[in-house]
Amino acid sequence: MQALRCSEGRIAVSRGASSSFGTFSRQASNWTAATSQVSKQRTLRVFPVLRLSNIITPNSQSWLQTRRQFSSTPASRHAHLDPPRSGEERRITFIDKDSHRTTFLVADGDNLLDIAQANDIEMEGACGGSCACSTCHVIVEDEAYYEKMAEPDDDENDMLDLAFGLTETSRLGCQVKMSKELDGLVVRLPSMTRNLQASDFVTKY
Amino acid sequence: MYHPRRLQKSTPYICASCTRRLASAPARISRNYALIRPASFLGSVQSRRSSIPPQLSSSTISPNLPSSTIPHLTCNAYSTATTSRGRLRVAIIGSGPAGFYTAHRLMNKNPDVVIDMYEQLPVPYGLVRFGVAPDHPEVKNCQDTFEEVAQSPRFSYIGNVRVGYDIELSKMAPHYNAILFSYGASEDNKLDIPGEDVPGVYSARSFVGWYNGLPQFQALKPQLQAGEQAVVIGQGNVALDVARILLTPVDSLRNTDITEHALQTLSESKIRSVRVVGRRGPIQAAFTVKEARELMHIPPVAFEPIDRSLYPSDIKKLPRIQRRIAEVLLKGTEAAVGHSPKSWALDFLKAPKSMHADAGHLSSITFTKQEFPLAINQDLAYLPFNPMAIVRPTDQETTLEASVAFRSVGYKSTPLPGFSDIGVPFDKWKGIIQNDLEGRVVIGRTHPISQESVYRHVSGLYCAGWAKRGPTGVIASTMHDAFVSADVITQDWVAGKPFLNQMAGENGSTGLGWEALKKGVDSRGVRPLSWADWKTIDMAERARGKSKGKEREKFASVEQMLKVLDA
Numbered sequence: 001m002q003a004l005r006c007s008e009g010r011i012a013v014s015r016g017a018s019s020s021f022g023t024f025s026r027q028a029s030n031w032t033a034a035t036s037q038v039s040k041q042r043t044l045r046v047f048p049v050l051r052l053s054n055i056i057t058p059n060s061q062s063w064l065q066t067r068r069q070f071s072s073t074p075a076s077r078h079a080h081l082d083p084p085r086s087g088e089e090r091r092i093t094f095i096d097k098d099s100h101r102t103t104f105l106v107a108d109g110d111n112l113l114d115i116a117q118a119n120d121i122e123m124e125g126a127c128g129g130s131c132a133c134s135t136c137h138v139i140v141e142d143e144a145y146y147e148k149m150a151e152p153d154d155d156e157n158d159m160l161d162l163a164f165g166l167t168e169t170s171r172l173g174c175q176v177k178m179s180k181e182l183d184g185l186v187v188r189l190p191s192m193t194r195n196l197q198a199s200d201f202v203t204k205y
Numbered sequence: 206m207y208h209p210r211r212l213q214k215s216t217p218y219i220c221a222s223c224t225r226r227l228a229s230a231p232a233r234i235s236r237n238y239a240l241i242r243p244a245s246f247l248g249s250v251q252s253r254r255s256s257i258p259p260q261l262s263s264s265t266i267s268p269n270l271p272s273s274t275i276p277h278l279t280c281n282a283y284s285t286a287t288t289s290r291g292r293l294r295v296a297i298i299g300s301g302p303a304g305f306y307t308a309h310r311l312m313n314k315n316p317d318v319v320i321d322m323y324e325q326l327p328v329p330y331g332l333v334r335f336g337v338a339p340d341h342p343e344v345k346n347c348q349d350t351f352e353e354v355a356q357s358p359r360f361s362y363i364g365n366v367r368v369g370y371d372i373e374l375s376k377m378a379p380h381y382n383a384i385l386f387s388y389g390a391s392e393d394n395k396l397d398i399p400g401e402d403v404p405g406v407y408s409a410r411s412f413v414g415w416y417n418g419l420p421q422f423q424a425l426k427p428q429l430q431a432g433e434q435a436v437v438i439g440q441g442n443v444a445l446d447v448a449r450i451l452l453t454p455v456d457s458l459r460n461t462d463i464t465e466h467a468l469q470t471l472s473e474s475k476i477r478s479v480r481v482v483g484r485r486g487p488i489q490a491a492f493t494v495k496e497a498r499e500l501m502h503i504p505p506v507a508f509e510p511i512d513r514s515l516y517p518s519d520i521k522k523l524p525r526i527q528r529r530i531a532e533v534l535l536k537g538t539e540a541a542v543g544h545s546p547k548s549w550a551l552d553f554l555k556a557p558k559s560m561h562a563d564a565g566h567l568s569s570i571t572f573t574k575q576e577f578p579l580a581i582n583q584d585l586a587y588l589p590f591n592p593m594a595i596v597r598p599t600d601q602e603t604t605l606e607a608s609v610a611f612r613s614v615g616y617k618s619t620p621l622p623g624f625s626d627i628g629v630p631f632d633k634w635k636g637i638i639q640n641d642l643e644g645r646v647v648i649g650r651t652h653p654i655s656q657e658s659v660y661r662h663v664s665g666l667y668c669a670g671w672a673k674r675g676p677t678g679v680i681a682s683t684m685h686d687a688f689v690s691a692d693v694i695t696q697d698w699v700a701g702k703p704f705l706n707q708m709a710g711e712n713g714s715t716g717l718g719w720e721a722l723k724k725g726v727d728s729r730g731v732r733p734l735s736w737a738d739w740k741t742i743d744m745a746e747r748a749r750g751k752s753k754g755k756e757r758e759k760f761a762s763v764e765q766m767l768k769v770l771d772a
Contacts, residue, residue: 126680128346134681158495161526162679 301331303670432608
């Protein structure tokens with residue numbers, strides 16, 4: 001169990017604030033994202049067998065046990081997803097900010113925000129999936145999959161305009177529903193560190 | 206350091222099972238602090254202070270650990286084990302999205318944290334309740350997350366208490382390890398032009414607060430019957446919100462949570478035309494495309510076509526955001542201005558110069574025309590189409606008729622009383638708390654030799670939201686910003702940096718938080734409210750709204766809110 005948790009990359013080592021004070025703005029802001037190479041290597045030494053792409057059905061007991069347990073959000077918050085019917089499982093892979101991949105087997109019609117929240121992937125969904133914010137922004141890794149999706153509508157594009165780290169294959173997780181065509185989809189969560197490079201922050205000091 | 210005995214005695218905010226866990230678990234070291242070096246500058250500051258114990262001397266682990274212990278040290282980022290520092294008691298000042306998202310992130314990432322959130326009004330959520338337009342209910346869904354945060358046994362809400370007035374910051378500081386300022390921007394920028402105060406000119410902030418039920422502005426009585434022409438000065442999303450509320454048919458607002466009072470006034474409004482005036486061009490305007498699009502889709506409202514020369518001939522070359530706004534503005538509305546009962550327009554390159562009254566009420570506004578300084582430098586010939594372009598005044602003037610005007614040129618933060626007592630530097634020019642961009646409150650000085658500006662973190666003090674980065678951005682930006690602030694608090698805590706009260710000796714903060722302060726506040730005749738009190742008010746508001754088909758009917762005054770609790 002310990003090994004599994006480790007393989008998900010929840011490794012806490014502060015970035016160590018090794019630089020002088022004046023250059024904070026140039027640094028990564030998310031201390032988990034800034035996990036140093038050193039710590040990753042250390043982990044690798046301890047656990048030579050890393051299963052980075054475990055395929056686990058959501059809500060399975062083993063999966064729940066590996067997730068972090070200390071959370072301010074009660075379980076009721078997480079979207080309830082029905083398990084996929086046998087033979088109709090769709091694979092979706094999330095790549096988090098630390099480049100760790102997690103794959104789930106889900107049913108047709110589930111949207112990416114619900115899948116992420118049901119499985120404790122860090123995706124906020126501030127507006128509750130009503131396409132009124134940009135906090136469930138995901139980046140589709142493979143352009144071919146992006147092309148398979150229906151074009152984002154004006155509402156979604158309006159929100160994507162406000163997303164940090166917008167790319168050509170950006171989508172809102174709440175608007176992408178799993179289907180047979182999207183089986184095997186891989187999406188990346190944008191790095192939060194982009195926030196500090198936003199124009200709001202330039203030349204404050 | 207944490208003391209099981211003190212924990213049991215004085216912390217009603219930790220639930221029974223958490224208390225058992227905290228009290229029974231030995232203080233376990235869960236991070237390899239030896240890997241962490243303090244920032245060189247901070248280190249030198251600390252070393253000059255002889256009273257500070259050497260960082261983590263008792264808990265530092267030798268780097269030469271047996272490999273079998275490493276898993277504990279490096280893998281459990283979100284473990285339930287407390288760090289050796291005991292509890293991190295945090296006061297959050299302000300219950301808007303910045304405060305709540307910081308609390309959310311802190312409680313998710315830091316098992317030591319216990320939060321007291323202070324709010325000056327009885328009701329929480331700040332601009333989510335009082336700023337977000339009533340016809341944008343989906344934006345308010347973030348309240349669900351805040352509600353869950355508030356349910357945590359590690360979170361206390363203290364409403365109806367004004368920090369700096371009902372309770373001094375200097376008296377709070379000894380009882381907390383950290384204070385986070387997320388009280389937003391409580392004032393608005395002025396135009397500083399003659400006639401700005403004539404009757405009929407309102408700040409957009411007060412108008413928005415008025416229709417959203419903010420007690421402070423319930424006496425505003427905007428004069429919407431004086432004439433047909435409204436002018437909004439400024440081109441941000443608040444300006445477009447004001448225009449939209451003025452032009453939307455009242456009946457389509459009736460089932461929103463807009464106040465009944467405001468509905469009444471809006472239904473009597475004679476406004477038929479709204480002009481939204483900006484100093485620069487459309488490519489530099491601050492509004493977002495969603496708000497512009499909404500204004501194009503109000504059925505009887507026509508949009509006055511904009512000057513095509515403000516855009517390059519091929520708008521496809523514009524950056525994505527500006528291009529999509531251009532598409533909306535150039536497409537305009539199907540309805541034409543002359544044939545529609547209501548219309549709106551965007552005016553560009555006009556800076557307000559003076560406002561004029563006729564018979565004691567606003568009648569017109571004079572603007573100085575602006576231009577892009579093309580001639581200054583050939584290289585900057587693209588300037589008008591650059592989102593960062595600046596303008597300069599010309600000697601031409603133009604006057605717009607106006608029966609009512611709204612000033613919407615930005616908000617600003619103000620310092621809280623007592624900032625100087627606890628060493629919070631406030632940057633009056635930028636209207637923010639001086640910070641290192643990540644959320645640490647910093648004091649700056651010029652280095653005597655190198656003449657470089659250097660900054661020192663004021664231990665234990667942090668900020669988030671508009672008080673930290675100025676009044677810009679949507680809730681998503683505030684959320685990201687709050688997460689950054691929460692993460693630096695956790696980072697500093699894990700790294701063993703000094704927090705509040707660690708200058709005086711090893712004992713540090715009492716960690717009592719609100720428990721130690723409650724008596725003093727009570728004795729001033731202030732009535733602090735709990736989350737349960739807010740839920741009572743919430744239920745009453747929902748009940749009031751239900752009969753009218755609204756989600757809620759807000760109470761318009763603090764007295765009314767408190768009265769519900771006495772019933």
